[in-house]
Amino acid sequence: MKQVVKRSLWAVAMAAALVSCGQRERSEHNAPRAAAVAVPAALSSKSAKQLFGGMPDASVQAPAPYGSYAKGCVAGAVQLPETGPTWQAMRLSRNRNWGHPEMIDYLKDLSAKVARLPGWEGIYVGDISQPRGGPMLTGHASHQMGLDADVWMLPPKRLNLSRDEREKISSISMRRASGAYVNSDWTPQHHEVLKAAASDPRVARIFVFPGAKVQMCNDEKGDRTYLRKIRPWYGHHYHFHVRLNCPRGATGCVPQDPPPAGDGCADAQAWVNNILNPPPPPKNPPAPTPPRPELTLADLPGQCAGVLQSN
Numbered sequence: 001m002k003q004v005v006k007r008s009l010w011a012v013a014m015a016a017a018l019v020s021c022g023q024r025e026r027s028e029h030n031a032p033r034a035a036a037v038a039v040p041a042a043l044s045s046k047s048a049k050q051l052f053g054g055m056p057d058a059s060v061q062a063p064a065p066y067g068s069y070a071k072g073c074v075a076g077a078v079q080l081p082e083t084g085p086t087w088q089a090m091r092l093s094r095n096r097n098w099g100h101p102e103m104i105d106y107l108k109d110l111s112a113k114v115a116r117l118p119g120w121e122g123i124y125v126g127d128i129s130q131p132r133g134g135p136m137l138t139g140h141a142s143h144q145m146g147l148d149a150d151v152w153m154l155p156p157k158r159l160n161l162s163r164d165e166r167e168k169i170s171s172i173s174m175r176r177a178s179g180a181y182v183n184s185d186w187t188p189q190h191h192e193v194l195k196a197a198a199s200d201p202r203v204a205r206i207f208v209f210p211g212a213k214v215q216m217c218n219d220e221k222g223d224r225t226y227l228r229k230i231r232p233w234y235g236h237h238y239h240f241h242v243r244l245n246c247p248r249g250a251t252g253c254v255p256q257d258p259p260p261a262g263d264g265c266a267d268a269q270a271w272v273n274n275i276l277n278p279p280p281p282p283k284n285p286p287a288p289t290p291p292r293p294e295l296t297l298a299d300l301p302g303q304c305a306g307v308l309q310s311n
């Protein structure tokens with residue numbers, strides 16, 4: 001009910017916004033691709049996370065990511081079905097099981113491969129994106145274009161969890177020694193899951209804690225090319241994070257530089273060494289970076305106003 005009220009308030013705000021748009025913007029708004037629409041001043045200064053965090057469903061537009069992973073939105077997102085033959089979406093109350101169709105296809109394909117591994121019925125999928133992407137009220141800085149997804153480290157034993165169970169059960173941490181090493185819950189299957197996830201050509205990067213990357217570097221006896229895409233990062237011991245490349249033809253999507261050449265194993269080992277033997281703090285520590293200002297709608301690509309205004 002609350003959602004309905006919110007939705008209709010939003011509709012009123014949007015109707016007012018559209019009235020102030022000229023004819024040109026209006027015809028662009030009706031075009032199949034989300035065009036950059038003139039953002040009414042009153043909207044452009046609004047908090048982007050408030051605007052996007054309140055959207056209950058996807059825009060009725062051709063699927064397209066706009067902007068970059070940590071400053072963007074997604075048109076025509078698709079919802080990952082809550083339960084499939086080889087996956088379940090977790091924490092449904094967050095309504096973050098929406099993504100670009102390429103991400104949804106990727107997750108279905110990955111889950112089918114993982115389901116062949118002993119002990120894994122498939123995958124538990126954490127946050128993808130909000131229905132229209134954009135910044136979130138809580139959590140992630142990225143996940144804004146429907147091209148990032150979190151996959152739980154907990155091997156799914158069953159895929160018939162109720163909505164309630166999906167709110168309550170937790171994933172498991174894989175790390176010990178502050179992420180320098182994997183712990184005893186890490187299995188060869190975790191290696192295979194991450195390898196399958198990274199080997200897909202749609203993937204740009206996988207983020208996981210440094211100890212997991214080093215473990216994989218040490219255990220991999222075959223083709224090592226996929227290791228380049230496995231990037232050590234902070235956190236990421238309850239889940240790993242998949243980031244897809246900009247889909248072909250997605251001209252509004254700004255790609256990240258590709259990872260450095262090579263398998264990245266020496267860099268990951270250096271990170272681990274720093275965890276185990278932290279270097280002494282610098283004599284003149286740099287001034288702390290001020291917190292990033294909150295994104296407004298004007299900070300996002302122009303198309304994102306159209307994504308918000310679409311039905």
Ligand SMILES: [Zn+2]
Pocket residue numbers: 140143148149150240241242
């Ligand atoms: Zn993530």
